[in-house]
Amino acid sequence: MAKSGQKPRVLGVFGSPRRDGNSATLLEEVLGAAEQQGATVERVVLADKTIAPCRACDACLKTGVCVQHDDMQELVDRMVESNVWALATPVYWWGPSAQLKTFVDRWYGAWHNPAHRAAFAGKRAVLVASMGDSDPATARHVVGMFQDAFAYVGMTLAATVLAPNVSNRSDASKRAELIDAARAAGREAVADL
Ligand SMILES: Cc1cc2nc3c(=O)[nH]c(=O)nc-3n(C[C@H](O)[C@H](O)[C@H](O)COP(=O)(O)O)c2cc1C
Numbered sequence: 308m309a310k311s312g313q314k315p316r317v318l319g320v321f322g323s324p325r326r327d328g329n330s331a332t333l334l335e336e337v338l339g340a341a342e343q344q345g346a347t348v349e350r351v352v353l354a355d356k357t358i359a360p361c362r363a364c365d366a367c368l369k370t371g372v373c374v375q376h377d378d379m380q381e382l383v384d385r386m387v388e389s390n391v392w393a394l395a396t397p398v399y400w401w402g403p404s405a406q407l408k409t410f411v412d413r414w415y416g417a418w419h420n421p422a423h424r425a426a427f428a429g430k431r432a433v434l435v436a437s438m439g440d441s442d443p444a445t446a447r448h449v450v451g452m453f454q455d456a457f458a459y460v461g462m463t464l465a466a467t468v469l470a471p472n473v474s475n476r477s478d479a480s481k482r483a484e485l486i487d488a489a490r491a492a493g494r495e496a497v498a499d500l
């Protein structure tokens with residue numbers, strides 16, 4: 308049981324269109340390890356959700372509400388309710404997947420809603436990034452983007468799992484060091500919560 312007397316809640320966000328791919332495999336290990344530490348885990352597969360790109364209409368600045376009515380409202384509620392977000396993405400063209408970037412852009416609406424700002428401050432995140440290249444520095448822009456974004460909204464990036472040299476969807480499942488790193492990240496994410 309957590310310090311607060313409540314189980315920590317971890318929101319797992321699957322950002323690859325490959326549901327059985329490398330980032331999904333490693334995110335499942337993160338979530339499984341967090342669960343073993345007593346956390347409650349929820350999963351969101353972004354490819355299954357309808358999330359429209361931010362229109363930059365800035366209506367949310369005036370009203371606190373996004374003009375687009377899609378699955379994002381439900382996801383914001385889940386973000387608010389969780390203590391840790393565990394995000395997983397493939398590296399696509401040195402950046403995150405379109406699914407994950409679209410989701411992140413829509414944080415803009417939540418950020419401009421006083422009630423939903425609580426979704427961010429003081430929370431923890433874990434980032435998993437898979438890539439075909441053998442050099443983990445290929446993920447530097449993905450890591451940098453999330454380091455800066457989390458710092459901006461007052462969150463802590465508790466752990467990062469980089470998986471280089473994984474191209475076929477089952478590659479990560481055969482790499483013990485990646486599985487170990489993902490499990491360690493899951494434990495770290497909920498430590499002392
Ligand atoms: C559209 C696309 C763009 C990609 N761009 C890169 C890239 O810039 N660098 C890289 O190392 N791998 C790149 N890859 C390979 C993926 O990152 C790699 O296959 C990864 O393991 C996919 O993750 P997943 O199995 O979770 O879907 C790309 C793959 C696709 C489909």
